[in-house]
Amino acid sequence: MSNFMDQNFASDEEEDDFNPVNQDDSDAEEVDSKPAKRETSADAAPDAKYGRDAHEEEDTKDVEEDEENDEEEEDEEEDDEDDEDEVRNPRKKQKRVVNPFIEDEAGVDDEEDEGDDEEDELAEYGMETHPDDLDALPQGTETDDRRHRQLDRQREIDASMDAEKQAQMLKERYGRNRAAASDSLVIPKRLLLPSVEDPSIWGGRCKPGKEKEVVYSIQQRIEQRPANSRNPMRIISAFERGNIMQGWFYCEARRQADVIEGLDAINFYYPSQKLTLVPVKEMPDLLRVQKSEELLPGGWIRIKRGKYQGDLAQIEEVETNGLNVTVRLVPRLDYGMNDDALGAPADAKRKRGAASTVRPPQRLFSETEAKKKHAKYLSSTSGLGGKSWNYLNDNYVDGFLIKDMRVQHLSAKNVNPRLEEVTMFARGGEDGTANLDLASLAETLKNSTAEDSYQPGDPVEVYRGEQQGLIGRTVSTRGDIVSLQVTEGDLAGQTIDAPVRTLRKRFREGDHVKVIGGSRYQNELGMVVQVKDDTVTLLSDMSMQEITIFSKDLRLSAEMAADGQLGIYDVHDLVQLDAATVACVIKVDRESLRVIDQNGSIRNILPTQIANKIVPRRDAVATDRNGAEIRAADTVREVYGEQRSGVIRHIHRSFLFLHNKAQAENAGISVVRTTNVVTVSARGGRATGPDLTKMNPALAMQTPGGGGAAMPPPRRGRDQLIGKTVTIRKGRFKGLVGIVRDADDNSAQVELYTSNKPVHIPRELLTPKDPVSKQPLSMGRGRGGGMGARTPFGSGGPPRDSWSGGRTPMAGGDSSRTPAWGGANSSRTPAWGGGSGSRTPAWKNDGSRTSNPYADGSRTAYGGIGNRTPAWNSGSKTPYDSGSGFDAFASGSRTPAWGGAVPNTNTGNRTPAWGGLSNSRDQRDFDDAPTPGGGYSAPTPGAYEAPTPGAPTPGDWPDSAPTPGGAFSAPTPGAHAAYDAPTPAMGGSAATPGAYGGNDGGPRYDDSPSP
């Protein structure tokens, strides 16, 4: 086949004309071509024959050649060729001048021609030498039109041959500058750059804006004075750079003189200004073309001017001239609503002014609105599909404005379409987002990828370019070049640079990411659930909704917890909207908040509409439907309705804001009334561990005292009757004396002195007695000890009386006591008055010395009493105690004692301390003092014990100082010793007797109690 093709050219009509060009071909070429031709001829005899026939057929014009052929038929080929060359050369030269085109063709076809010749020769030679062959051929071969048919077929094939292929072939054969063409494929571009050998370029000045005209003039001049004319123009080329280099044009020429000569008298050229030679290096820059933004249908652009300035538009169509673009816009129309009554649109200019002042919002075209006022400007046009309207000379299709605009009025750079803008365009479709052409959007966004969207540490992937497929982490960014450290593959560990546009961020499913880009999901946090090329679907932590977003707008997030914050408002915050309305924030947008108010209605508000943020109160308590206490963080469930459940976020009046993670809407927040919920689980103590107050009985007992007396104290600790010496008033054992060994509410087990045998006696038949003096003790329900407690301080019998009154039933009968307990000193004063007179001397005598031991002793005892308070409470005194606590009690109790003492003594170091107590009853002082003394509980028994011995004292007091001293001192230590902890404290007082006995040694006393 290829042979045929070759021959085809050979057999062209112009065969003859080609021949002369033979000269171009070297001998070597011919040698090369020979074997091939031989093969060809050997292959097929018919071919050979055909070749000859064709030759004969067509060789009509040039007789000379025919003759040559005839003559040299039998010569060696080379001879033939040589001859040909010789003969043809002159002809060829002639022809070249006349028609250079054919010359070149001949150059190509010459070989073929030769080939033909050869074939002819061979064929004829073969025919001549082997006539037998002819015989071997079928009959009538000569007359056969097979060759004609072959020719026809050949032509058919040519005709059917792919036009492109044909063109290529023709170009190969006839291409004017074959060498250059083939070179350009091989030679790298940089080698084509101009060098010093090449013509220089001069820059000249002209009138700004007239550069083109200058160039046209030069071009014209070149045409008028071609190179071969008498006065050829030596400027090779001229060009200008348009707006970039205003007032400049450039000429290419060998010499400056050529330029000057060529530019002579060209309009707008300023010959006065020097020509500037452009350095060779800068030449390529002159011709570098700023690639204009490619506008493709479906792409996004922004309008530069006019009513729609800054608006996003989608390219519908780009005219082939590249200057006009049809765009789709969301119209801004006011439908004449803002026109004056006169009908402003009549004046286009004024209208434009109006439009610029008030810019209608972007809304899809609505024919109903247009009809209201502007029906006359509205006409329906039958669109291809969808409705189409013509309104005020603009076309509206499917609500969008379709407008032809010039490229200059559009900007394709930094379009950065925001999703909400884009969704406006998608709204026309029945299915919003699905209609979005994400691919084109992505393409637009790609161009505007801000380099700051890549931050060090971002995982990235090179997805196009030479390094496609590389995966790494960004190390740094400079401009739009990102350095990344490869983390996977062969290059792992290396740092390479890549342009931003070839990168995309890489996320894995399950990554926790944050939206950083300028979409409306900004700052949303979520987990990636799907990654598809450039788009990432993530599940928002907050709303549990799936968001699809470009990976460039994401970055890995280390943040935990809830996202979204607008100023001080955070999701799930409780805010006050007005006096009657509170609401819980369920979504934070960039500028607005979405809240659910107490009535469950949801609205969008601006931060400015919020009166204030309600700081959650930790102790807010409500009761559920069953009356159980509910607090924040409890889990509750709705009883009626939707049976929603959730954790209480906020309690506001009777409304609960519940949070349920499994609920997607409203960020999991719902509002219920407290009366409509039951507690599922309270926050409880599981997190805080065991409740010490419950586990430790000692603490359990104490709690009520401090806790506001919510619970009545336990009935008693140790029954005070136990251990007391009692006489039995009635019954079989009447008059006998014994010691109470055990006691309960109703009866006591008494060990009689006489029989050493425990007997059970009803309590009411017992009368406690002082074991020494055998004086009856007053004791409420066997609490004589209370009175006793006083006695020691009392250090004075008299106070004891008043005390006992307060504390015991007996005392109850005593009118004076009640006021005394009232707490006022005055009320007590009379009691003291009675006692003080008698006692004073005693105290006086004792002087300062006594005070110290008392201080200690009494204090300890008070402490004990304080702790005891519950015990006291059970008695008649309860109200008193509960009211003011043991402090009051203590103060009361002590006051008299010391009150009496203070005025009397007025002395010594004790005075200040006790003075404070006696006068103001400073509870704090008091509290402080006993506290270090040791456990409150411990001393108590001691305190109780103490009085018992003291009981007789009152009687003694009035009489003389020593008596009490003796009475007092002796039992006290004993009692204390019998009991416990307080003992050491009382030890101070135990020493007292000694002190008393010694009558002085004040200093010693001071020392001994102090520790």
Next chain:
Amino acid sequence: MFFLKEETKVIAMHPSYFGPNMREYLIGRLNEEEEGRCTGDHFVICVMDMVDIGEGRVMPGIGQAEYTIRYRAIIWKPFRGETVDAIVTSVKPTGIFTLAGPLSVFIARKNIPSDIKWEPNTVPPQYTDHADQVIEKGTSLRLKILGVKPDVAAINAIGTIKEDYLGPL
């Protein structure tokens, strides 16, 4: 994945517990506080034994004693890519909430095979492929953990059943 991990814990003890049963109390306290705890990284499943209960040290000022206890515990740390069995706690149009032991795993709709569709009209609502696969509250699922998000005292995870051998059991 489960691990046997040795950890230490400091327990402060109120003086009222000082006494013969202190050790029992400490153990009880440790079990109570540790078992079932979520650190944000892992769950403590079970306290195995105590390696060492140090000597208590009375803290000045408050009288409580501090014990540093070293103990071994079985912990569970969920990993990305781990396959677990879980029980569906609720189904929503957005996906399925499940509980794999103490870990709540959410399966987003994107991670549910496309043939298993949301069917809101049944009672209770379910995801189903209208054949043998029905996912409703209480269904046992085998799922693969896609991602784990540690929180202060909780772990949230998302999972997928969009792979072979995953889905209702």
